[in-house]
Amino acid sequence: MSSFTKPLIIEFDFEGNPNKPYVLRAPFSYYTDLLPVTEIDVPAGYRTDFASIPRFFHRLLPPAGRYGKAAVIHDWLCDIDPKICDHITAANVFDEAMAVLGVGRIKRALMVHAVKWFGPKFQPVGAASQ
Secondary structure, three states, X not given: OOXXXXXXXXXXXXXXXXXXXXXXXXXXXXXXXXXXXXXXXXXXXXXXXXXXXXXXXXXXXXXXXXXXXXXXXXXXXXXXOOOOOOHHHHHHHHHHHHHHOOOOHHHHHHHHHHHHHHOOOOOOOOOOOO
């Protein structure tokens, strides 16, 4: 069953990296049924920007809304090396995590389609190039 298992403890640190100004101060975990690895562990010290939403849309969708924890998990899946999933699966985990957090279906669909279309494109290590 999908669930967040630890609280998200972050600190704002614009000096370290203005593109990813939030730093996890404690490990953060999420269980998923969508990956071969069922527990996604984000280590303390990881930097995130939450949801990478263009500033123009911040009034409608701020970077850290109810979906903030899901955005951290998605960022981690996009950044880890070696990759354990492709960008489509990472977007599906993002959708699953937002559902766990109670984000509405329409908002989830909008955000998931945005990361599938405009987010980073990658394949897991060992996957054949297309």
